[in-house]
Amino acid sequence: MTPDGPIAYPETARDDIVEELAGRRIADPWRWLEGDVRHDERVAAWVKVQADLTAAYLDTLPGRGAIRERLTGLWNYERVSVPRRRGGRYFFRRNSGLEAQPVLCVRDMLDAAPRVLLDPAGWSGDGATALGEWEPSKDGKRVVYAVQDGGSDWRTLRVLDVTSGETLADEVRWVKFSGLAWAGNGSGFFYSRFPEPRAGLEHQAQNLDHGIYFHRLGTDQSADFLVYATSDRPRLIHAGEVSEDGRWLLISSAEGTEARTELIVIDLTAPKLAPKILVRGLENDWRLAGSKGDVFYFVTDLEAPRRRIVSIDVGSEMRRRREIVAHGEDLVADALVVGDRLLVSVLRNVASELRLYDLDGRLMDTVALPGVGAVAAMEGDGSSAEAFFAFTSYDRPTEIHRLDVASAAVLPYAQPSLSFDRDSFVVEQSAATSRDGTVIPLFLLRRRDVTGPAPTMLYGYGGFEISLTPGFSPAALGWVAMGGVYAVANIRGGGEYGKAWHDGGRRANKQNVFDDFIAAAEQLQVDGTASRIVIHGHSNGGLLVAAVTNQRPDLFAAALPAVGVHDMLRFHRFTAGRYWIDDYGDPGREEDLAVLLGYSPIHNIRDGVDYPPILIATADTDDRVVPAHSFKYAAALQTAQIGLKPHLIRIETRAGHGSGKPTAKQIEEVADLWAFAAYWSGLAV
Known part of the structure; x- marks a missing residue:
């Protein structure tokens, strides 16, 4: 076998299944590949043959070892x-560099030496069991934490005693899509879960009947009591947060991925826990920024497509809303009550600014940031004027800074040592014009000495109101270090410019997402940035890559769709897929079906057209976007008459949608993808 020689694909059996949807009869010849690889021997055999074929092909690629070595260094x-900060202690996660999983650490004072509380290294032999969500109690004496195994979205909760370092006997299972919130007195915690699934369907069955429970420390899970659920609306998902004073439980409920929530409050000091409606209906986005007593502060898009901040007195029967920070030109990305200030992160032209307001909404100061980039996270509370924030950019690994909100003074708290010279790289912003005239921002990362057209990796997402803000990626820097250009397109469907930008790329407007991405690729060639273009995307971005490959196969040197949604007629039938109807539409509705059929990757592969090389990536434990999407897409590509270039699938084991993947597996996967992309784009390794 050679990289550009013919490939003998294994034959994939076809079913005669034809399904009727909204009056249309649609064939689904690879339905059998929807079986769970853990329990279906036929699917497992297909996966084994495909994995062996791909491994043999990857072994032929020149420079893969050198790429892996470079990535390991980065x-x-x-x-x-x-x-x-809880009870005077400071809790954080840390990875020294190449550890399989980050560890949980604590400092008993701000400048005290850190000590390790939890190290997942001993939880499994292959490093694929990870620390998921975690939350210290308000007094800092205990931590409830989630164990994630093999990349699955399912979690098991345990509790750690911070002083002794001992893990308590408490264990809570079948937790998914859950926040963790301690009772004010530390007696237990609130969490969210689904009912235990039927055996064999853990990673495929639809997730319904989410509920919020309370677990009292020292008791069995069977004694946990249901705090809130909506049996009449089983599709709702619920998250609970406890107010800083411990009096109120705020419950946010949503039906899908679109930011439309209703709010319930429960007075935890009342003799009976009685839910009271704070915001009725699934119409707007409401995100808690913090509270002062009974006054809650929210970021909302109510009458504000780029969001504003309002307060609600939850203790008042009237529960009147008061505007604190008005809607403006910039997108309100996040907000936090810290001391007697509101710390507000905004996006201006896809880069972050930090502003300080008093609790009446008067602008008090602007926080000096280290450069042009993104505020990736913020932490603080109303009891102290101390806050922390993370800052990153394409050429700047995440730094942690400490902020005194009273003076707006910023001090570095944790800055990684760099293994590369930042001055040898350049970050630029440009733009493309989409088919309908919409201007699409582009970020470019390149080596300073690369001034002419170069092989370019173009990344995109375009969905679920997720903003692609500047952020450091050793994978991206690895491509650039080889002499390539790494480009990120801020296409519609994301949240970079608020609700209208998101709406412009979802449901009936989904084609705008693909037009924007194609326009970005064309612009990279027109302006002399790209010699050849490889496209890359994860999840909804994997759908993006597959769809534009169908629409413009002539434009790309290679395509790398990862953990993508490829069967747009059946995505809603598995695990959390039903939540995505907000963005994609309902395949059971005639008008939505027509749109979905227009771009669904496995339904739009064009026989008789020469396709670029394609390397699909998925994982056997992905229970977010089940791997059947990628299996069926690979079968469709390999069966179609689309030319002689390779169309292969890389299937990771003991991994899921992305979170919890061990460092070594991340490096190995990127090395494989980049070696494939480098060969077909002409990038010298």
């Missing part, structure tokens, strides 16, 4: 999360 830097 990945080897300290990564620290924003600390959470």
Whole structure:
């Protein structure tokens, strides 16, 4: 086998299944590939043959070992999360560089030496069991934490005693899509879960009947009591937060991925826990910024497509809303009550600014940031004037800074040592014009000495109101270090410019997403940036890559769709897929089906057209976007008459949608993808 030689694909059996949807009869010949690889021997055999074929092909690629070595060096830097202060202690996650998983650490005082509380290294032999969500109690004496195994979205909760370092006997299972909130007195915690799924369907069955429960320390999970659920609306998902004074439980409920929530409050000091409606209906976005007594502060898009901040007195029967920070030209990305201030992160032209307001909404100061980039996270509370924030950019690994909100003074708290010279790289912003005249921003990262057209990796997402803000990626820097250009397109469907930008790329407007991405690729060639273009995307971005490959196969040197949604007629039938109807539409509705059929990757592969090389990436434990999407897409590509270039699938084991993947597996996957992309784009390794 050679990289550009013919490939003998294994034959994939076809079913005769034809399904009727909204009056249309649609064939689904690879329905059998929806079986769970853990329990279906036929699917497992197909996966084994495909994995062996791809491994044999990847072994032929020149320079893969050198790419892996370079990536390993770039990945080897300290990564620290924003600390959470509880009871005078500071809790944070840290990876020294190449550890399989980050560890949980604590400082007993601000400048005390850190000590390790939890190290997942001993939780499994392959490093694929990770620390998921975690939350210290308000007095800092205990931590409830989630164990994530093999990349699955399912979690098991445990509790750690911070002083002794001992893990308590408490165990809570079948937790998913859950926040963690301690009772004010530390007696237990609130969490969210689904009912235990049927055996064999853990990673495929639809997730319904989410509920918020309370677990009292020292008791069995069977004694946990249901605090809130909506049996009449089983599709709702619920998250609970406890107010800083411990009096109120705020419950946010949503039906899908669109930011439309209703709010319930429960007075935890009342003799009976009685839910009271704070915001009725699923119409607007409401995000808690913090509270002062009974006054809650929210970021909302109510009458504000770029969001504003309002307060609500939850203790008042009237629960009147008061505007604190008005709607403006810039997008309100996040807000936090810290001391007697509101710390507000805004996006201006896809870069962050930090502003300080008093609690009446008067602008008090602007926080000096280290450069042009993104505020990735903020931590603080109303009891102290101390806050922390993370800052990053394409050429700047995440730094942690400490902020005194009274003076707006910023001090570095944790800055990684760099294994590269930042001055040898350049970050630029440009733009493309989409088919309908919309201007699409582009970020470019390149080596300073690369001044002419170069092989370019174009990344995009375009969905679910997720903003692609500047952020450091050792994978991106690895491509650039080889002499390539790394480009990120801020296409519609994301949240970079608020609700209208999101709405412009969802449901009936989804084609705008693909037009924007194609326009970005064309602009990179027109302006002399790109010699050849490789496209890359994850999840909804994997859908993006597959869809534009169908629409413009002539434009790309290679395509790398990862953990993508590729069967747009059946995405809603598995695990959390039903939430995505907000963005994609409902395949059971005639008008939505027509749109979905127009771009669904497996339904729009064009026989008789020469396609670029494609390397699909997925994982066997992905229970967010089930791997059947990628399996069926690979079968469709390999069966179609689309030319002689390779169309392969890389299937990771003991991994999921992305979170919790061990560092070594991350490096290995990127090395494979980049070696494939480098060969077909002409990038010298």
